Amino acid sequence: MWPHLLLLLLPYAFQSASATALDDKPDVDALLGGKLPSDLGDHVPRLMGLFLGGLNSFSRQCNSIRFLDITGTVPPEIGMLCPEVLNFESNQLMAATAQDWEFMTFLTNCTRLRNLCIQANALGGVLPSSVGNLSAHLQQFIFGFNEISGKLPFGISNLVGLNVLDFPHNQFTDVLPDSIGRLNLLQQLYFNNNQFSGSLPSSLGNLTRLLVLSAGSNKFKGGLPTGLGNLQEITEADFSNNKFSAECEALSKVRHRYLISVITCCSSSDSSQNDFKALMFEFxxxxxxxxxxxxxxxxxxxxxxxxxxxxxxxxxxxxxxxxxxxxxxxxxxxxxxxxxxxxxxxxxxxxxxxxxxxxxxxxxxxxxxxxxxxxxxxxxxxxxxxxxxxxxxxxxxxxxxxxxxxxxxxxxxxxxxxxxxxxxxxxxxxxxxxxxxxxxxxxxxxxxxxxxxxxxxxxxxxxxxxxxxxxxxxxxxxxxxxxxxxxxxxxxxxxxxxxxxxxxxxxxxxxxxxxx
CATH class of the missing domain: 1.10.510.10 (Transferase(Phosphotransferase) domain 1)
Known part of the structure; x- marks a missing residue:
């Protein structure tokens, strides 16, 4: 089936393991959902792109004009397709265990993979260390707007071909690995809206080609690393909402009659689950x-x-x-x-x-x-x-x-x-x-x-x-x-x-x- 297919676009949901004819425009009022069939891609050894989330050119946002409703876990066999572009954006794909992430291990055998987008799903659990074994030629790795937790794998620094690394709005904790400074081809780096703590790594100053750096809404402490002065090409930098942590840390270290005294700090959420942070000063x-x-x-x-x-x-x-x-x-x-x-x-x-x-x-x-x-x-x-x-x-x-x-x-x-x-x-x-x-x-x-x-x-x-x-x-x-x-x-x-x-x-x- 489709032995010479080079590009498989599934912007609409499928009814079974067989896709509708690609030349037919489906009825948008009859879109269906379902799970990815494990044999998707059988007999298509020349497949170069698999798009399940968007029709537009692959970019930082993996822009899509049609959301699917694909549910369940990603079949490991997807990793055997070895396309150049793999886009699963904006579905309801899930992951919670190491087994659910097995497709990522299979993708490590794909040396021609250039662009990988799995953002805006329900992928949780811990990102497997096998991501460090993905192709060194991978240029864009986008996995934001999920529920991924734990530490960011140290081995992600092996992906030295990356020019876009985008993983905001997850639940990553602990420190941002200092090894990230090895990705010296990066032009865009987004890790805002996570729960990273500690200090921003000084190695960020090695990313001299960086144009965009988005680090806001984490739990970083201390000032910005002095090495950021090396980023002469940068056009956009966001460190917002780390101010509260910076102010708390600074004030916790000072005691002087001519400095304002802090009575207490509080951090909570309002009725709409928006973050609420406050410092209570001496009146x-x-x-x-x-x-x-x-x-x-x-x-x-x-x-x-x-x-x-x-x-x-x-x-x-x-x-x-x-x-x-x-x-x-x-x-x-x-x-x-x-x-x-x-x-x-x-x-x-x-x-x-x-x-x-x-x-x-x-x-x-x-x-x-x-x-x-x-x-x-x-x-x-x-x-x-x-x-x-x-x-x-x-x-x-x-x-x-x-x-x-x-x-x-x-x-x-x-x-x-x-x-x-x-x-x-x-x-x-x-x-x-x-x-x-x-x-x-x-x-x-x-x-x-x-x-x-x-x-x-x-x-x-x-x-x-x-x-x-x-x-x-x-x-x-x-x-x-x-x-x-x-x-x-x-x-x-x-x-x-x-x-x-x-x-x-x-x-x-x-x-x-x-x-x-």
Whole structure:
């Protein structure tokens, strides 16, 4: 039967072991289902393609225009057909035991297999280790949207001819094998929506031809491996929903008076079975710094009176000390990556607490300095206006990036304008605005709310002193530190330890003088 058949397309269900004539268009209202017959393919030794799920060209999604309703297990004999393309997409094929996966072992004898798609079925159990013995010429292996569990076989790294490896929406656990870095012809790699844990393997940086990397919605911990900076061809990368794990890990390692305290973490599902994750923080009754610097005049609940100079100096001290702790006293060091006024919370005494570690990166100390000059194409970490310029140019995450953000926040704290203010365009930035005014014209650009508070306080004194001179000196000194921290070149910036010490001296000196 069909001794010269090269391509067998079964986009519609069959009624028995005999298929309907291929030239006849079946009645779409009379589609039938059933099990795959074990003798399917007998006498077709030249079969090159078997499509049971789609008529379109084989692609990442194995696009189909007609779903079948094939049920049961896959007969092992299917593996003896040895086609170039085998597409079982979007059926109800099942697997639960090693015996149910025997067809995969049979396929290991097929040296001409190029494309294998078994996605969108009900295949469960453990993916057999025999997948590592599939043809080294296999180019696309797609088995997502199933119920496959357990570890991803280490031997999958033997499939060195792969350019597409796609297995999202399964139940794979444990770590992603480091050996995956051997698949250096890969252009598309999808393993999102599984339950992988541990760290992303550093060997992903070996996949230099990669265009798409989708790793979101797993349970990975820690930061992105530095080797990802080697992926210069990548156009799409997804690490979403690993943020929660990253934030939990970062926060579990830190304890400091100027860092937000986590009371507890919870992870559950809502009534629609959607993932629900939450961090419960210590309540900060005075909101965030952004709302104090830029209150909404139309919001009656935000009728804030403005921050005094000493309050602003204390806030700057708190932020600097928090970063100094993260960079120099945590093991390993932590880079915050998203320092901005809205992430700085204020307690009942207006003491600053740095929060939101969702973009935080944990780095190893030996690599800390070399990261400053290395390149990465994994995207910008941070918020426009506060993010270090080298991140936008592909620079790797480093503590110097946080220092730049700190400088921007301090400038905003004393000048009263955000770096994204409408006035900053056509080459004018907050840093340039401050530098052009420093030192002689500086008081003309200082936050008018701050000046009005200090002038009102000075006018109430009857001792003949000139406290505004001390105010001007303190502001000038702190702006000088902020400008040093926000230089364009990372290596020209102050280290956060020196910046913290300088802010402490300025604050302490101002307190001594004004309390005499």
């Amino acid at each position: 900060m009754p005075n909101g965030n710094l952004d709302s104090w610097l830029h209150p909404d005049v139309h919001d009656a609940s935000q009728q804030l009176q403005g921050l005094t100079l000493i309050q602003r100096l204390n806030i700057a001290v708190g932020i600097a000390d928090a970063l100094d702790y993260l960079h120099n006293n945590c093991e390993p060091p932590i880079v915050h990556c998203d320092l901005k006024p809205s992430n700085i919370l204020l307690n009942e005494d207006l003491v600053a607490h740095v929060g939101d570690f969702g973009l935080a990166k944990i780095i190893s100390e030996p690599a800390a300095e070399q990261l400053i000059n290395s390149k990465s194409s994994t995207g910008i970490r941070g918020t426009i206006g506060y993010v270090a310029p080298e991140y936008g140019e592909g620079g790797q995450v480093s503590s110097r990036g946080d220092v730049y953000s700190f400088g921007s926040v301090v400038l905003e704290l004393f000048i009263g304008k955000a770096p994204t203010h409408d006035m900053f365009r056509d080459g004018l930035t907050l840093q340039k605005h401050a530098k052009d005014a420093f030192p002689g014209m500086l008081m003309q650009i200082v936050d008018p709310v701050l000046l009005s508070i200090e002038e009102a306080s000075a006018s109430s004194l009857l001792d003949g002193s000139n406290p505004m001179e001390h105010t001007s000196n303190a502001i000038s000194s702190v702006i000088e530190v902020a400008l040093s921290c926000s230089k364009h070149a990372p290596t020209e910036r102050m280290c956060i330890g020196d910046a913290a010490a300088a802010i402490h001296r300025i604050r302490d000196s101002y307190v001594r003088i004004t309390q005499k």
